Amino acid sequence: MSQLPTLRQLQFIIALAEHGSFSRAAEAVFVTQPTLSAAIKELETILGTVLVERGARGAVLTPAGDAVLERARRVMTEAEDLVIAAQAAGEPLAGPFKLGVIPTIAPFLLPQILPALRARFPDIELFLREDLTDRLFDALRERRLDAALVALPYDAPMIETHAVWSDEFLFAAPPDHPLTRRATLSPSDLADEPLLLLEDGHCLRDHALTACSTGSARSDFAATSLHTLVHMVKSGLGATLLPRMAVDAGLVDRMGLEVRAFDPPVAGREIGVAWRKGSARAEEAIQLGDAIRDILDAPAAD
Amino acid sequence: MSQLPTLRQLQFIIALAEHGSFSRAAEAVFVTQPTLSAAIKELETILGTVLVERGARGAVLTPAGDAVLERARRVMTEAEDLVIAAQAAGEPLAGPFKLGVIPTIAPFLLPQILPALRARFPDIELFLREDLTDRLFDALRERRLDAALVALPYDAPMIETHAVWSDEFLFAAPPDHPLTRRATLSPSDLADEPLLLLEDGHCLRDHALTACSTGSARSDFAATSLHTLVHMVKSGLGATLLPRMAVDAGLVDRMGLEVRAFDPPVAGREIGVAWRKGSARAEEAIQLGDAIRDILDAPAAD
DNA sequence: TCATACGTATTGATAATACCTATGGGTTCG
DNA sequence: CGAACCCATAGGTATTATCAATACGTATGA
Structure with a gap:
């Protein structure tokens, strides 16, 4: 099986899509711009596809990036749900x-x-x-x-x-x-x-x-x-x-x-x-x- | 937001559920038993719940563990789908x-x-x-x-x-x-x-x-x-x-x-x-x- | 009762990596 | 043309993941 992306990387590309710029997205997820830049680059390597068009006025997702974005959102909410479900199962109605x-x-x-x-x-x-x-x-x-x-x-x-x-x-x-x-x-x-x-x-x-x-x-x-x-x-x-x-x-x-x-x-x-x-x-x-x-x-x- | 688990940790608990033992599960995912053991323990810490009953004859999931397992499977397949979708978007019908x-x-x-x-x-x-x-x-x-x-x-x-x-x-x-x-x-x-x-x-x-x-x-x-x-x-x-x-x-x-x-x-x-x-x-x-x-x-x- | 087999937990060392700061090389705009 | 902005790169550091070795717990059978 090919390598999977990290939830962190998915979180990063979601932030990138929402803020339209590496630097602002980095700020939003509390990392520096180089960190986010490297993470996105590795995500692109893992997926074998360019997800982001880098420009002087910021970053825009490619069509492939949009496809990934949508699914990344799903994965993230499912993961968050897992946490909630686990906590609920451990201590219900608290x-x-x-x-x-x-x-x-x-x-x-x-x-x-x-x-x-x-x-x-x-x-x-x-x-x-x-x-x-x-x-x-x-x-x-x-x-x-x-x-x-x-x-x-x-x-x-x-x-x-x-x-x-x-x-x-x-x-x-x-x-x-x-x-x-x-x-x-x-x-x-x-x-x-x-x-x-x-x-x-x-x-x-x-x-x-x-x-x-x-x-x-x-x-x-x-x-x-x-x-x-x-x-x-x-x-x-x-x-x-x-x-x-x-x-x-x-x-x-x-x-x-x-x-x-x-x-x-x-x-x-x-x-x-x-x-x-x-x-x-x-x-x-x-x-x-x-x-x-x-x-x-x-x-x-x- | 509370901390999210790692896809790796989800993969591990799925393997653990499938093999019923830390050591065999570790073998199945190509890590050593202590690695998997630590990963599961940290997953339990993140989720704030005991997921596994450790016994002398292996490990069994608690009810909370079962709830997590089901969702973990979903998250993993969604993540795999994301990879496939990205590759498909980059190079369709290949x-x-x-x-x-x-x-x-x-x-x-x-x-x-x-x-x-x-x-x-x-x-x-x-x-x-x-x-x-x-x-x-x-x-x-x-x-x-x-x-x-x-x-x-x-x-x-x-x-x-x-x-x-x-x-x-x-x-x-x-x-x-x-x-x-x-x-x-x-x-x-x-x-x-x-x-x-x-x-x-x-x-x-x-x-x-x-x-x-x-x-x-x-x-x-x-x-x-x-x-x-x-x-x-x-x-x-x-x-x-x-x-x-x-x-x-x-x-x-x-x-x-x-x-x-x-x-x-x-x-x-x-x-x-x-x-x-x-x-x-x-x-x-x-x-x-x-x-x-x-x-x-x-x-x-x- | 003790040895054995089969589990998991712990430990300490090491490799991998995540992240940061500093910096460089591009655009765009006044 | 310089200021402002933006992303990429490099190098260093702290963190984490992982491993090998080992300790420890619990059934099982002689």
Whole structure:
């Protein structure tokens, strides 16, 4: 097998491509210009190809250099991932951990589980970010997040998930709503009931519509948060579906709304953790999800 | 950023995992046992984790070691790919190049283009392999092939393709066949004509059936090669579709078969090059395809 | 219980190399 | 034409990689 380049050399050519000059690139990687110059030259020797056009106004990559650059970036990030994965395997869920949570979960779940989570993983430094699923997944793909708590199912490339627990949907309406007087309630009863839902982009909207497959949403009004939503329901704009988690967290307390569970089989959404496929912290994401499940299953002190 | 391991160290731990002993692994990578021992120890220091359980009967990876091993393998192959890609970019289509070709292309195309191909790329050492599309794609994915000449469309994960040229289908039948007396011929005329085709697994079979969307195949007989096929047609077992490429190459010469082209829009299959997504030789595969197209477009000396 | 075989760890010397400073020889620009 | 900038080269030094020799630990069998 032919000789391999050094990670250092790859790091150097990446810096060179980014700074367009041997001297500035050298500065960026904290070596002198001759050092970087020699390293690049040896890299070219190893690869048997000229990678850089040296000019008086700096350095430009040749086409071959561009091809190498792209792959060098890949190799470097893979190597960095290896380090992270090793450290994570040695001491899971310690140190900084960037977790995204969707807005229909965060305000109701986090207060409930964060203390227990910190107790179980005392060395963790949780950085939380609340956003829509799409944007969280983008952040996962770009490595700006380590994991995300989202509602499933949600089709997304490059993303893997692990189910944590099921969040039942509850029917919520003003007290004078006809459906609140029914003895039993199934999702199909909502067929003729235009539902008031969150605005587009919230996965809860789509999951609610899926739950009552024949139902439809009011197209004239939509809420921007669950708190807004219950206020709009209260003022008679329509009925809605709420995740039990939010109701348990007191979303409708003292609102004077009727809340009814559906008869089995209950409709709902699945909550799960998600991570970038191949992420160095996939194993930790799963562990985190399992820990959250444990915490939720444990007799809550409410 | 924390310190990165060396490719050498990754190579060492891969060898250690494969041989299960420091001494044998050291032998395999041509260093002494203390060298490898020190390298592994430093790798463990860098990663902050114990990767190997040292025992009296050898060494076993810890779970963290397994996690590292998997990623180390990825980093190493990516690095090797980088070398190959760089060499390929510097001197394209030189040196060994492993090309797969499907059986319905190989015998008719290769004799025609190989001389010109060698003239255009004098430094190439072509290794050819003839097999069914599925098996060629497997070989691409496992890096046993650099590229493959196949018929498109053909859905396959991890495979990318580049169209080279269109290969028209021709209708072939014994001279007494009713359809040979038609003034015009379109694929839909084959609706009631059970076609004699290659056996299952050959993409030509599926492409031919797609071409005459209403047609069907004889289920009682199937041929194992185009040569067999024309003999079976000759003996009256049915009509068939043949790629023009095969006919031009003399497949039916002196067979006494009627061969008719379809009226426009002609039906056919697309021939293209395929390679593993991310392959270091993707660019070369495209170049090869373009070169083949040029050769076929050039006024053939036949 | 002890010798043996088969492991890995340690040590001290040496060769390889990574890196720096100093300098030279090109461009480009005012 | 000199100043400023840029890359290549040379020579010296500190670091590191590697080796041979050896110590040490643990099974195994007489």
